[in-house]
Amino acid sequence: MKINLKVWRQANTQSKGDFKDYTVNEVSEDMSFLEMFDVLNEELVRKGEEPVAFDHDCREGICGMCSMYINGRAHGPEQGTTTCQLHMRHFKDGETVVVEPWRAQAFPVLKDLVVDRSAFDRIIQSGGFISVNTGNAVDANSLPVPKHNAELSFDAAACIGCGACVAACKNASAMLFVSAKVSQLALLPQGQPERYNRVQAMVHQMDLEGFGNCTNTGACEAECPKEISISNIARMNRDFMVAKIAE
Amino acid sequence: MATVQGGLFRSSIGRKYFMALSGLFLCLFLVVHLAGNLQLFKDDGGKAFNMYTWFMTHNPLIKFISYANYAIILLHVIDGILLSKHNRKARPVKYYKVDQSKSSTWSSRNMGILGTIILIFLVIHMRSFWFEMHFGNVPVLEYDNDGVQYKDLFTVVDAAFGQLWYVLLYVISMFALAFHLYHGFQSGFQSLGINHPRYNALIKGVGTFAFAILIPALFAAMPLYFFLK
Ligand code: HEM
Ligand code: FES
Numbered sequence: 001m002k003i004n005l006k007v008w009r010q011a012n013t014q015s016k017g018d019f020k021d022y023t024v025n026e027v028s029e030d031m032s033f034l035e036m037f038d039v040l041n042e043e044l045v046r047k048g049e050e051p052v053a054f055d056h057d058c059r060e061g062i063c064g065m066c067s068m069y070i071n072g073r074a075h076g077p078e079q080g081t082t083t084c085q086l087h088m089r090h091f092k093d094g095e096t097v098v099v100e101p102w103r104a105q106a107f108p109v110l111k112d113l114v115v116d117r118s119a120f121d122r123i124i125q126s127g128g129f130i131s132v133n134t135g136n137a138v139d140a141n142s143l144p145v146p147k148h149n150a151e152l153s154f155d156a157a158a159c160i161g162c163g164a165c166v167a168a169c170k171n172a173s174a175m176l177f178v179s180a181k182v183s184q185l186a187l188l189p190q191g192q193p194e195r196y197n198r199v200q201a202m203v204h205q206m207d208l209e210g211f212g213n214c215t216n217t218g219a220c221e222a223e224c225p226k227e228i229s230i231s232n233i234a235r236m237n238r239d240f241m242v243a244k245i246a247e
Numbered sequence: 248m249a250t251v252q253g254g255l256f257r258s259s260i261g262r263k264y265f266m267a268l269s270g271l272f273l274c275l276f277l278v279v280h281l282a283g284n285l286q287l288f289k290d291d292g293g294k295a296f297n298m299y300t301w302f303m304t305h306n307p308l309i310k311f312i313s314y315a316n317y318a319i320i321l322l323h324v325i326d327g328i329l330l331s332k333h334n335r336k337a338r339p340v341k342y343y344k345v346d347q348s349k350s351s352t353w354s355s356r357n358m359g360i361l362g363t364i365i366l367i368f369l370v371i372h373m374r375s376f377w378f379e380m381h382f383g384n385v386p387v388l389e390y391d392n393d394g395v396q397y398k399d400l401f402t403v404v405d406a407a408f409g410q411l412w413y414v415l416l417y418v419i420s421m422f423a424l425a426f427h428l429y430h431g432f433q434s435g436f437q438s439l440g441i442n443h444p445r446y447n448a449l450i451k452g453v454g455t456f457a458f459a460i461l462i463p464a465l466f467a468a469m470p471l472y473f474f475l476k
Contacts, residue, residue, distance in 0.1 A: 019343065072346030098344040105337050170347060170356055171334035203260055212337030213259045213330050215355060216434040222350035231442045238440030240260045
């Protein structure tokens with residue numbers, strides 16, 4: 001099949017980017033979206049042109065690197081998938097596909113489709129951890145965790161930090177990401193000592209980074225490749241309130 | 248882990264608490280306001296309605312609540328403007344192609360526009376009735392020789408609702424209110440952290456049937472009733 005692409009090209013953070021049109025011939029419907037970009041890039045290199053820069057690593061939906069805003073949606077048209085898991089059979093022969101980088105004040109474009117997501121790292125550094133003195137690992141079963149909590153915590157921990165929630169949100173809000181990281185620890189016994197400090201520290205850092213606010217549209221949850229629930233946002237809002245009242 | 252200081256109103260989530268609390272208070276206000284105004288449908292030449300408005304303007308507790316209500320509307324509007332400005336700044340470069348229709352409702356994406364329509368409505372609405380009642384030249388009358396001079400607001404309402412543009416303004420604004428609350432009612436609970444699989448369907452149901460359908464429909468029925476009478 002043949003795919004027409006309209007791709008955002010930008011040399012670096014300072015320069016003013018623009019769209020460029022490409023046509024990729026001989027695309028197999030079994031290719032992933034990233035493999036289709038590999039084909040395009042090989043051709044660009046052959047022609048002596050600059051290949052399109054895009055982030056990727058695992059190519060199996062677990063690392064969260066492959067940020068692409070495809071035809072107006074984070075990671076393209078399929079639900080619960082990353083860009084590397086998106087196959088070309090979901091597109092029509094001859095279709096024009098618009099590919100843009102994540103757009104957010106807090107995610108500056110580094111080059112073409114690559115954005116700087118270190119804001120997420122700084123949010124984690126501000127409180128997304130537990131403080132323990134290392135020693136021997138304790139026996140797993142010596143610390144009882146209710147099954148329900150273990151499952152909710154695991155669901156939250158499925159977040160791969162890809163930033164699709166920010167990209168999909170009309171306000172470029174990072175609430176789904178932050179709430180998943182807050183919830184994951186708030187639901188486990190190990191997370192309790194720092195629970196209320198953590199939520200305040202992480203929300204504070206999120207605000208400093210310039211992410212938008214939450215209007216509860218639910219777009220983040222709908223576009224999240226790991227289908228993280230916005231009930232995590234409610235939990236974060238609850239914990240934040242408790243923290244402020246207790247202060 | 249560092250301790251964080253900072254005013255509640257300066258944090259993103261703190262601002263949402265104010266938005267949710269003020270919005271849900273206004274929802275409660277709508278119920279009371281509607282219950283009172285249903286007197287308009289009584290076929291008694293406006294007696295029940297005029298007695299009700301007399302009560303509403305003379306009871307000190309109601310007076311206090313109504314001033315609190317004005318302050319809360321103001322808080323809701325100012326907070327809404329601050330949030331919208333902040334949100335716009337969070338995405339300085341817009342997408343070329345956006346398709347949010349599959350991931351969120353139209354109402355949820357247009358709360359600011361819907362709120363602005365409601366605000367314009369409120370200004371006109373207050374000018375026509377609140378201002379007239381307090382500072383205008385409303386004729387007075389007596390009922391049952393009880394010695395009370397009742398202002399005849401019913402006649403003012405009757406006259407206003409006889410104008411086509413006024414009726415249209417009401418009906419359009421009630422549509423805006425309906426869509427604002429279709430998202431807003433349930434959103435307010437989520438903002439306050441109230442989200443539980445056992446109650447979510449109930450909250451959504453009340454928001455949809457009571458606040459997005461029944462209440463706006465009954466409010467819109469008032470000018471239509473007078474216009475068609
Ligand atoms: C009777 C009148 C009104 C009622 C009952 C009402 C109710 C609500 C409720 C319950 C919410 C949800 C709060 C949340 O998400 O936590 C909301 C949100 C909102 N309201 Fe209103 N509202 C009213 C009037 C207005 C007016 C006059 C404006 C004018 C600017 C406005 C602007 C907004 C905005 C912008 C939001 C979304 C805020 C956000 O989540 O980012 N509303 N409203
Ligand atoms: S490349 Fe790792 S999730 Fe797509």
